[in-house]
Amino acid sequence: MDTPLPDYLTEVLDTCGGDDGGELAAYIPELAEADPDRLALALCMLDGVVYAVGDTDARFSIQSISKPFAYALALADHGLDAVVEKVGVEPSGEAFNEISLEVGSGRPFNPMINAGAITVHSLLDDERVRAGFSAFAGRDLEVDEEILGSELETADRNYAIAYMLRNHGVIDADPRAAVAGYVRQCSYLVGVEDLAVMAATLANGGVQPVTGERVVERWVARQALSVMTTCGMYDAAGDWFTSVGIPAKSGVSGGLIGALPGKGGFSAFSPRLDGHGNSVRGVQVFERLSSDMGMHVLETPPPARPPLREHASVPQACALDGTQEGSLYEIQGSVDFVAMEQLLRELDRDPPPEVGNVVLDLTHVHEVRDVGRRMLLEGARRLDLDGHHVSFVDPEGMLRAFSDDDPDGDGTIDVGDGTEVPVVRSR
Numbered sequence: 001m002d003t004p005l006p007d008y009l010t011e012v013l014d015t016c017g018g019d020d021g022g023e024l025a026a027y028i029p030e031l032a033e034a035d036p037d038r039l040a041l042a043l044c045m046l047d048g049v050v051y052a053v054g055d056t057d058a059r060f061s062i063q064s065i066s067k068p069f070a071y072a073l074a075l076a077d078h079g080l081d082a083v084v085e086k087v088g089v090e091p092s093g094e095a096f097n098e099i100s101l102e103v104g105s106g107r108p109f110n111p112m113i114n115a116g117a118i119t120v121h122s123l124l125d126d127e128r129v130r131a132g133f134s135a136f137a138g139r140d141l142e143v144d145e146e147i148l149g150s151e152l153e154t155a156d157r158n159y160a161i162a163y164m165l166r167n168h169g170v171i172d173a174d175p176r177a178a179v180a181g182y183v184r185q186c187s188y189l190v191g192v193e194d195l196a197v198m199a200a201t202l203a204n205g206g207v208q209p210v211t212g213e214r215v216v217e218r219w220v221a222r223q224a225l226s227v228m229t230t231c232g233m234y235d236a237a238g239d240w241f242t243s244v245g246i247p248a249k250s251g252v253s254g255g256l257i258g259a260l261p262g263k264g265g266f267s268a269f270s271p272r273l274d275g276h277g278n279s280v281r282g283v284q285v286f287e288r289l290s291s292d293m294g295m296h297v298l299e300t301p302p303p304a305r306p307p308l309r310e311h312a313s314v315p316q317a318c319a320l321d322g323t324q325e326g327s328l329y330e331i332q333g334s335v336d337f338v339a340m341e342q343l344l345r346e347l348d349r350d351p352p353p354e355v356g357n358v359v360l361d362l363t364h365v366h367e368v369r370d371v372g373r374r375m376l377l378e379g380a381r382r383l384d385l386d387g388h389h390v391s392f393v394d395p396e397g398m399l400r401a402f403s404d405d406d407p408d409g410d411g412t413i414d415v416g417d418g419t420e421v422p423v424v425r426s427r
């Protein structure tokens with residue numbers, strides 16, 4: 001069987017391809033020369049599989065899509081506080097090249113507009129950007145010197161921004177050098193597959209899904225995705241988020257990325273732009289993908305099955321001690337806050353009989369979140385305090401995968417206060 005995914009993606013391009021509305025970014029001479037009809041789309045799943053359709057060979061400058069990645073590198077190098085001290089995280093509601101600072105703090109509003117991005121760039125050097133972007137993409141990226149030179153010839157607005165930044169003490173660097181570095185950052189050549197993989201790295205908590213390299217820490221990826229959500233589409237961020245609902249970033253060469261946490265990275269390329277500087281057909285492609293695939297991050301998920309699959313009083317409930325009566329709790333689904341709140345409430349409402357074994361069976365659990373694990377262990381600790389002989393059945397090692405509690409694998413887990421509870425592989 002051939003997977004239908006490429007056919008589906010081609011169909012999306014076909015339906016969105018007819019719109020020739022919008023304009024090329026004429027303020028950068030080299031971009032005004034681009035072939036306006038090119039159209040491409042790529043998806044990168046978090047196991048590293050990439051689907052790409054349309055003009056997948058097209059290479060274009062990354063432009064403002066560089067901003068969340070440069071922001072991530074600055075966060076990784078300097079920490080959150082140092083970066084937030086320089087650049088805020090509030091949507092400006094203004095155009096990407098607005099000459100403005102936040103009233104009060106005197107910082108650029110956010111790292112997605114040019115003022116913020118020039119400031120972020122001043123925290124990095126060219127080599128760090130090159131190596132960092134290449135790590136996100138999983139291949140050595142190169143600057144298009146023509147595009148770089150072309151933009152620098154007409155960069156008066158960015159120079160104005162940089163002079164404003166230095167005048168207000170936001171950057172120390174020479175404003176012309178700051179702009180040159182920032183425009184270099186915008187001039188890396190990419191294709192849609194690169195962008196999908198880069199977006200997927202953010203969606204994957206900072207681990208590049210193809211190379212397996214951890215490029216940035218989890219919190220860094222979350223911070224970058226957060227500002228993409230609130231500011232990535234500039235003064236169209238609200239419209240974008242209500243209709244598409246995916247953390248995203250656009251660039252004036254026509255690229256667009258979306259990163260869906262825990263799911264995948266997406267990219268589109270089509271050079272004609274709307275009045276906000278976002279790709280016209282790129283936006284349409286994402287609207288279509290989001291509605292077809294139910295990818296709005298705030299879509300309420302369907303109700304989960306209850307965490308307690310079965311609760312039975314059974315003889316010989318515990319494999320460790322086949323002689324006693326006991327209670328068997330078969331837990332299913334996700335061990336997260338919501339599920340454990342329900343389970344602990346149930347154990348409070350209908351506690352197991354005073355003597356005997358209590359077996360907490362995780363055979364049917366598919367994921368254990370850190371908070372869920374802590375709640376479950378606390379439940380086990382309290383059952384132990386009440387005098388029960390508690391044990392876990394954990395065939396997949398889900399509990400231990402998260403902790404150092406049982407480094408030597410001696411078959412017990414510390415549930416707190418030094419209380420050891422046996423863990424067995426099967427009942």
Ligand SMILES: NC(=O)CC[C@H](N)C(=O)O
Binds near residue numbers: 063253
């Ligand atoms: N929105 C964009 O992609 C803008 C990037 C472009 N290099 C600029 O600074 O004007």
